[in-house]
Amino acid sequence: MSTVATTASPQSDASGPAIPVVPEARRKRSVVVYLCYGWLGLIILGAIFASVLPIADYDEAVGSSRLVPGLGSLDLLLGTDSYGRSMLSRIVYGAQVSLVVGTAAGLLGCVVGTLLGTIGGYFRGRIDWFVTLITDSMLAFPPLIMLLTLTSMLSPSVPTITVGLAIVTVPTFTRLTRATTISWSSREFVRAAKNMGAGPFRILTREILPNVLPTLGAYFPIVVAAMIVAEGSLSFLGLGVPPPQPSWGGMIDDAKNSLATNPHLVFIPAAVIFLTVFSLNQVGDHLRHRFDRTMQD
Numbered sequence: 001m002s003t004v005a006t007t008a009s010p011q012s013d014a015s016g017p018a019i020p021v022v023p024e025a026r027r028k029r030s031v032v033v034y035l036c037y038g039w040l041g042l043i044i045l046g047a048i049f050a051s052v053l054p055i056a057d058y059d060e061a062v063g064s065s066r067l068v069p070g071l072g073s074l075d076l077l078l079g080t081d082s083y084g085r086s087m088l089s090r091i092v093y094g095a096q097v098s099l100v101v102g103t104a105a106g107l108l109g110c111v112v113g114t115l116l117g118t119i120g121g122y123f124r125g126r127i128d129w130f131v132t133l134i135t136d137s138m139l140a141f142p143p144l145i146m147l148l149t150l151t152s153m154l155s156p157s158v159p160t161i162t163v164g165l166a167i168v169t170v171p172t173f174t175r176l177t178r179a180t181t182i183s184w185s186s187r188e189f190v191r192a193a194k195n196m197g198a199g200p201f202r203i204l205t206r207e208i209l210p211n212v213l214p215t216l217g218a219y220f221p222i223v224v225a226a227m228i229v230a231e232g233s234l235s236f237l238g239l240g241v242p243p244p245q246p247s248w249g250g251m252i253d254d255a256k257n258s259l260a261t262n263p264h265l266v267f268i269p270a271a272v273i274f275l276t277v278f279s280l281n282q283v284g285d286h287l288r289h290r291f292d293r294t295m296q297d
Contacts, residue, residue, distance in 0.1 A: 033286045036279035043276060047095040055086060058093040059244040062086045066262045078268055082254065087265070090246040091272055097247040098276070101162050102227035106220055108166035113173025114216060118204055120174075121181030131174065138171040147230070151239040158241060161234060165227050176219060180212045218288035225280035232273055248273050 046053070055075055056062045061084035062075040069079045069087075078087035120131030150164040184190065185208060193203050228248075234240040235249030236256075243250065248269045255265030 030286075033282055036282040039275055039279045040283065043095050043272075044099065046092045047099050050092045050096060053092065055089045055092065058090045058246050059085060060089075062089075066258065066265065068262075068264060069268075079264055081251070081265060082258065087251075087268055090251060091248070091269065094246040094248045094251060094269070095272075097158065097241050097245065098228050098231055098273075101158060101165065101231045102224040104162045105165035105227045106169060106223045108162070109169025109223070110173050110216060110220060112166070113170045114177045114209075114212070116170070117174045117177025117179075118181050118209065118212065121178040122185055122200065122204055122208065124182075128178070131178065135171045135174045135178075138167075143168045143230075144233075147234060148237075148239065151234065156234075156239050156242055161231060161240060165230055168230070169223055169227070172223065173216065177212060177216065180215050181208055184208050184211050215288075218284060218290075221280040221284035221287065225277040225284070228273065228280075229277055 061080075062073075063080050063084050065080060065082050065084045067076060067080040067084075070076050075086040075088060078091065081087055081090065116131050116134070120128040146167070147161075147164045151160060154160045190203060190207050193207050198206075231240060231247065232249030232252070235247045236253045238253060240250055241247045243254075251269040252266055255262070255269075259266050
């Protein structure tokens with residue numbers, strides 16, 4: 001009798017020993033990660049299409065003050081604040097401020113930090129020493145004090161907060177880019193490009209930067225999450241976006257005196273911040289494991 005292999009079996013070769021066939025490992029898919037993607041998509045779509053959604057304006061009174069969440073209407077789904085304004089509307093419009101500030105600050109910090117990190121990591125020597133000196137000096141300065149100083153000297157606004165938070169993120173992106181650039185600069189294809197006469201600009205833009213960007217892109221959602229928390233902290237301290245423009249941190253600041261009697265006024269924006277920051281961290285970890293080539297090589 002003869003048997004037939006139904007699964008992975010060794011493949012015989014006339015010129016050598018049998019080669020076993022190993023099935024490809026399946027990656028585990030986390031439901032939590034997909035839920036986080038869904039939450040971020042919901043928040044982003046709500047912020048983009050806030051003006052066309054069937055909800056009241058963020059400064060329009062829709063009922064009595066401090067109503068608890070209910071199913072009577074869409075505007076009263078999450079209740080009302082101390083002025084009778086819809087909490088749902090202010091959450092949606094507040095997402096515009098938090099997402100714009102967090103994303104814009106992260107992008108500005110990423111661009112400047114990538115420029116400094118690639119230059120220092122590739123050329124090394126005195127240039128690298130100067131970049132490292134600037135980075136260490138910025139890290140040594142307390143970021144909260146710098147943000148408080150900037151917002152107190154200039155009028156609090158979205159551009160002011162964005163620039164201040166971008167300055168805070170520059171050292172982080174610089175160090176990450178510098179370390180990744182040093183790692184890729186020692187690879188064989190970079191040495192081959194140098195031996196073929198390629199200039200520094202071509203090597204940086206064609207060989208190194210395409211390999212550095214996936215690492216930065218995977219780290220970017222985590223930075224945006226930190227920027228959202230920082231913006232909320234500034235708004236809670238009264239140095240964020242001025243009213244009546246809503247922000248999640250400003251909503252917590254407005255309702256902090258009503259925590260004992262109306263806790264939903266604090267817990268609702270706090271829960272939105274928590275879910276958004278948690279989702280960004282989960283998405284960042286997922287992207288890092290999938291696209292960061294330093295973890296795969």
